[in-house]
Each structure stands twice: as structure tokens, then as C-alpha cells.
Amino acid sequence: MSLRGFAANRNSYLIAAICLALMAIMLFPLVMSLLTSLKPAGEAGMWPPNYLPSRLSFSNYIEMYNYQAGLPLYLFNSFSVSFMTIGGCVTLASLAGFGLARFSIPYKEVFFLLLICGMMIPYQTLLTPLYMMFSGLGLQNTRVGLAIVHTAIQLPFSIFLMRHSFEAVPRELEEAALIDGCNSLQLLWWIFVPSVIPGIVSVALFAFLTSWNEFIGALIFMNKETMFTLPIMLVASRTGYYGSTDWGILQAGVIISIVPCVPVYLLLQKYYVSGLMRGAIR
């Protein structure tokens, strides 16, 4: 299970040192970003650059909060679309992954390839035909429409992951349940799902992140500010002044887009790890 066994006492100092060094390296850009976002307006682009702000100022954040239709609306739009995307991906990928992993289907690998081929195309090029289709269906400029697009983008990877998770469940569990006379749905719900929780959690996490950060699809599909998602607002707010970048606003944007993701990650991580502990999973 865990590899703590390897860390003999003298090694644990080395390990700790490596951990701290790694954290410092990974966090350096973000700490700099945070400090810069707290600089007074305009100071972030100053030359030569200073590590620390001259004084702490929330002006960048205030500017972002009030930007156009207002940050809360953009957050709402982003959250709605992201959660719908999670729903779509988890549902469709779990069903498909189960089918692919535990049943024999004629031409299974062909179907599998069809399901995941979306992962091998640059999705940007599918946006134009999709937009035409959605426009005909009245789905453009809607959160549901965008969620469908995001699900389509994320589904191949989700299926890949779920198939792998389902395949890793030991045969014995399944056979025991079959002997007891379960049908496939009961099997799925009572036996398999608890065993593949880490996979489901991963799918949910990555679906959320993809949808949360997706920019170009959101821009093409949404026509009114009131429907814009967070990434669009971030790009629009930091370009201005005829093409110059407002670095302070940019950093504030980076911080703002990270902050909601951290609780999502922590929440999912809890289930992730505890799900693993619950059973022997291969």
C-alpha cells in the first residue's frame, strides 16, 4: 500500500528536504503571481521588476470583480457549465467503460476507437461545424449547449480512464456476485462502482478542470456577455489599451481562476484516497 516503509530515519530528512525544495519550485511562479496581483494598479508592468509590491492593494481584484457583467455572474456560468460537464462525462463514461471492460461485444475495439477518436483531433476545428449545428438547434448561447461541447471534448479521455478502472477490478468479486444471481445493473451499482471510485473521481476532477478553463469554445458559442464564462472574462479584461497586457490584472485572473479549483481538488482527493483504502484494487 503505502511506501512509507522505505523511509528509514536518516532518509526521512533527505525526503523532507526534497519535498520542501520541490514545493518551493512549484510555488515560486504562483507566489510571484499572487504578490504581483496585489500590487497597486499599473505597478506590475513597471521596469525594473520588483519581487515585492510597494504596498498591498486589491485594486486589481476590485477591477475584475466589477468587470462588465460582474465576476459573480461569470463564476456562476462557469460553475453551471462545469458541473453539467461532470454529470455528462461521469454518466456516459461509466456506462461505456463498464460495457467495454466487462462484456464481449462484437467489434469492440472498433467501437472503442470510435469513442476515443475525439481525443486525437484538435477540437478547435470541430467548433465551427458544431456551432452551425447548435445554431440550427437553438443551442447556441446557452449553458447547456456549451456543456455538451465540453462533454464531447472530455468524454474520450473519461472513457479511456473508466475502461481502465473497470478492467482492473478482480474477476473474483464479479463471479461471487453472479453466483448470487445479480443482473448487470445491480452488479454495476453494488459491486463495481465502489471499486472504481478513484476512477470516477479522476474523471470528475479532470472534467471540471477542462470545462472550467476552456476558452475558445466558450467564446464561439456565447454571444452575450451575460453568458460568458470566466476564461473569456479573463482574456478580455487583461487585453486593453490597444493590445497591451495589464500584467497586474492578468495575475489577479490567474489567482481567481485557481481559487475555486483548490476546494474541488481537496474534496475529490478525500474520496480518492479513502476509496483506495477501502478495497484491494489492481
Add this chain to the structure above:
Amino acid sequence: MYSTKSKYVGFAYIAPALLFVAAFTLYPLGQLFWMSLHNWSLLGGNKFIGFGNYLRAYQDPIFWSALFFTFQYTLYLTPILMILGYLFALLTSGTAGLVKLTRGTIFIPVVIGLGSSSLLWVWLFQPQIGLFNRLLVDLHIIPKPLVWFGADATLGLWGVIISITWKVVGFGMILFVAGIQSIPAEIIEGAEIDGASYWQRVARIIVPLNYRIILLVTLISAIGSMLAFEQFYIMTTGAPENQTITSVYWIYTNSFTYFKLGYGSTLSIMLMIIIVAGTSIQIALTRRRSLE
């Protein structure tokens, strides 16, 4: 597994996803293919030219140089991500507070959008106001700030690789951690009792048992790199002189900057065929190995 009756049941399970993909991926893909047979302009207007676009792509030097550059990027980045990702996973798969904190910290950059991350690094690498450059100078690693993007293709490539490694290494790490943690403790402890050293245990037991997840992550990472676009669009803008243009960047340029949707579609289809071929070969090799 199941009786023959189950072949329909199995199909029923994959049907919803199949319908969804058929409507929202395969159908647009078909339209893409149809567009690739035309001189199709983003501004409307199209003329059927059969496989003329494909011939043109074959003769297009930028298509080939972009493809080569994308391969280069993938071949450099993937091993870096996999090795670092796995090492980090080994480091942080424990339950001690510090390692869990480290794991979370390494994962945080994954959470940021690619656009924001790329801009963050453009800022860090900036010669005049960039703090990364300033740090390198302060630590006496380089004498004066480097112009990372725009002047030199190699520096540009490595600048992108550094920034993407920072952002993405946590992704592989998390999946590898799941793989490592799923190995039953008895097996590890058994080997420890038998006198195997740490690295021997890693090489002989842990890695082989994680073979499938390693392959999966490598594949996904490689495909992602082949499709890389946004980071180059924002950081190098293809400079100098299109030497740091990736395949998808060239597709984007043709479709949306030059308005040539037909030709852009052609390039998309060709790129997809290349990636599908590569993936199929890899999957086929995997299946054969795992049967042995």
C-alpha cells in the same frame, strides 16, 4: 465472462456514449472531411476540388516543418513528464502530512488554465520585467536576461517545455499515485523482507505492476503534445519565422487567420490519421505484451 446473451447487454451500456459521440464528434468530423474536399472559406463560399487540398498539404513545407517540430516537442516533453511524474509519485504516494502537502502543491499548476499559465510564463520569461529571468540573473546562472521567445527557436522550445512541465507534471503524478497505491501492501513488504533494496523494489515490482497505467498516461500525454497549440500561440507566436509552429497552430492559422476552412480541415484530418495510426500501433503492442 458472461453468456452469449450478454453481447447485447454490453452494447446497451456503450450505446448512450456512442450516440453522444456520433452526434457531437463523428458527425462534425464528417462535415470536416466534407469541407476538406472544398475550397471552403470561413467567410462563406466553397468550391469542390476533390483531393486538391490533400495534394497541397503534401507539398506544403510548413505542414511538414510544423509536424516535425511537433514530433520533436513530443519526444522531448513526454519522457520528461513521465519520469518526473513517476518519481514525484513515488515520493508522494505515502500518507505522511508533508508528502501529501507536496503532492497537492505539485498538482496545483494542473488546475490553472493553459492560457493563464502560458501568459504567466510569458511574464516570467520577459527580458525587461520578468521575475524568472531576474531570478536566474540574481543566482548568477546567466549574466543578463535572455530573450526566451521570438528570437531563437531552441530557447523558445525549451521555454515552452519548462512552463508546460511545471504545469502538467502533476497530472501524470496523480494518476501514477493511484497506480502505486493500488499495489497490495503485502507484495511490497514481502519483497522488503526478502532483502530487496528500495530501488530494486521499484524496478522489479512497482513499475511492472503499474505497466498499464504508465502506458495509458504516456499515450495520453503524447497525444496531448501532438495536439499542442495554445501554449505556442501565446508564448512563441510561432516565431522566429514559423520555426516554432506546431501542427495545430498551422491548422488554426489556416482556418481562422487565413479564413481557409477547407485547407484547415484537410490538415486536421491528416494530423488525426497520423495520431490514430500511432495510437493503434501502441495499443496493439500493449495488448500483445500483456497477453504474454
Add this chain to the structure above:
Amino acid sequence: MAASVPAMAGTTLSMWVRSDGEELTRKIIDAWNAGHDNKIQLTVIPSPQMVTKFATAAAAGDVPDILSIDLIFMPDFMKAGFMTDITDKMKDDPNIGRVSPSHIKLATYKDRLYGVPGTPDVSVLLWNKDLFRKAGLDPEKGPTTMQEVYEDAKKIRALGPDIYGYYIAGNCGGCNIFTVAPMMWATGAHVVPTSADDEALRDGDIKGVLEILHKMWTEGLMPEAVRGAGPSEFHSAFYPGKLGMFAHGNFQIGLIKNKAPNLDFGITFIPGLKEGEVSSFAGGDVISIPKRAKHPDDAIEFLKWVMTDEPQIEVYAKGNFLPSRTDLVNNKYFKDNPKLIKAAGAVAIAQTPWTFHFNDMVNDASSPWLKMIQRSVFDGQIDDSIVEARKRMREIISEE
């Protein structure tokens, strides 16, 4: 084709603007909304994606009532039939003949009018008065020929190892069409072709301009970083106060006041090679009505209003933006600001290239225009690069 909704009190019109022009456009919209029953709802689209977004939306018919778009894209869109012909509606408008001629030209296709000027800006030459003083040059007198630019740059370069004379964006086609093309136009040159039968890069003295820039490069009067400089670096090159001269937009006037308030600088027209040769690039947005807009008759009122005295003076000029009305240069808000008056004067002498596939031809990293600049200025292959660029431009404009 959908019939247009008859004008009634309280209709909401939708308008798209690109993020570059947001500040001024918002002020204009606020002024309109304060005085009219029909309100305009503004949506800001990130500049680099504006064309893609509009083209996609237009193909599906999901267009706004009013569109504010970079004028250089108008020819492509007019040719594609995406814009509404407003010639007849504008026939009797008194202001059409009094606004920026370049914008009107870019909004005209086959003698029909499709838009009016929105948010104009022009390119000018800026010089650092402190550095001029230190180099023994008259700080109140800006250079009037490129030769003078060269000589002044040389003197300023001698002031110190990190002080440079001139700057161009070596990696940005759009930046150079904005600032280097006017030097060529000033000598009477014709730069980009208007059609497949129109030859590019002819007349005037294009070679002469490129030669002087090349000389400045080889003699180290421009910093090394110029070679890889993109729009971002170009934008902020002047603020540190270590650059003698450079050409950029009139909006630098406001920007420098914010970012480098202690910088003492002057503004003049971009010169050509001979005394008296001056020109400028007229950029910014054209406001138009997309073809399938839902309220075109109401939208037309806005287009007419935006050119009238009140918004031109009380919104544009008051906010230190250039009015599109060339007869309002000496308005009450500009009176004490010679820099703004000079910049506003550039609108009348400015040009804008009228061509198709502007991105291919100029803006893109592999455009023939940029290649020509790079090969001439950095590698000295002036004649060859002009010939090659001319050929490639002809290929591009001949494409469907």
C-alpha cells in the same frame, strides 16, 4: 430574409466591440443610452478572436445589430456580403464628408458604403526630449526626414551603452504596417495591392526607407531585442526613458502619462525621405451593421449620431481620444494640448491599406510583408526581399 423590426421606444440593440476599443466605445454607448430610448447593450470580445467570432456567427445568422471591427478587415467582410449597404441611408448625412477619409475608404466596396468611423487612431513619431537635450539636439524640434532620424539616433546612442536611438518590432507584421509603411507612403509608395491586377510595393522609395532602417540596425542604433520584439515589447519600449525615438500610436500620449509621467516627449508626423514628406496609418474601428441584424433601422440612427458634434466633442475629445471628424481638430478640449492637436491632424493625412486577406499579407508571422522587413532590416537583402514579397502578395490577393 427577416424583415427589420420597426422602430419603437425602448428597443435594445446589441453591439459587439473588440477589447482594444472598449474604453472609448463604452463612453460613447453610455452617452447614447443617456439620451435615447433605444438602449445599446455592449458585449466585449477579446480582440484576437473578434474576426473568428464574427465570421462564425455571421455564417449562422447570429449577428449583433451593430459591429465595431478593425477597419482593415472590412474589405474581406464586405466582399463576403456580411455587411449592410448603408449608402442610400447616408446619402444626405452632412458628416460623411467630414470624417476620417481612410475609414470611409475602408468601409467602401464597389462604390457602396458599409460603415462609418468608430474609434480612430493614428501612428505618429515620438521623441524623448530629455535625451535630445543631452545629445545636444533641439528638444523642441522633432526630426522631419528619415535621414534626420538616423542622425539623431546616432547622437543619442552615443550617450550610453543602454541608451538607444530607435526601435521597431522585428517580430510583428502589424506593428510595422502601422509604423514603417507610413514612411513609405510619405515618399509616395503604394504598398499592398488592392486587387490581383494591382501591383504591390511600387512607386515612391521603398528601398530608401528600408536602407535607412538597415543602417540603423547594423550600426547598433536599435537594441538587440528588436529582432524578437513583439507587440507587447514594442508597446512599452518607450516608457523606461532610454529610447530616443520611436513610432507608435497616438494613444501613447495617454499611456505615457500613466506609466511614465516624468517622461518629457514630443510628437510629430512620421516622415519620409525628403523634407515635407509625411504620412500616418489610420487605424481603429469602423462601425457597421451586419447583414442579418434584427434592428438595422434603429442601428442606423446610432451610426449617424456618432459622427455628430456632440459625441465627437463631449465624448471623444473630452476623453482625449481622437475625433473622427477632421474639422474638429481644434476643439475646446484640445486647445491646450499641442500633442493631441498634432495627432488629430494626422487623421487627415493618414492612409490605410485596402486589401483582402490582410492577415496573410501583413499580420501573420510568415507574412510576405514581415519577411521583407526582416530580411531587409536585419539581413540587408533589400532588393531580393522586395521582389519576393511582391510576388507572394500577388499570390495571396489572387486567392479565392
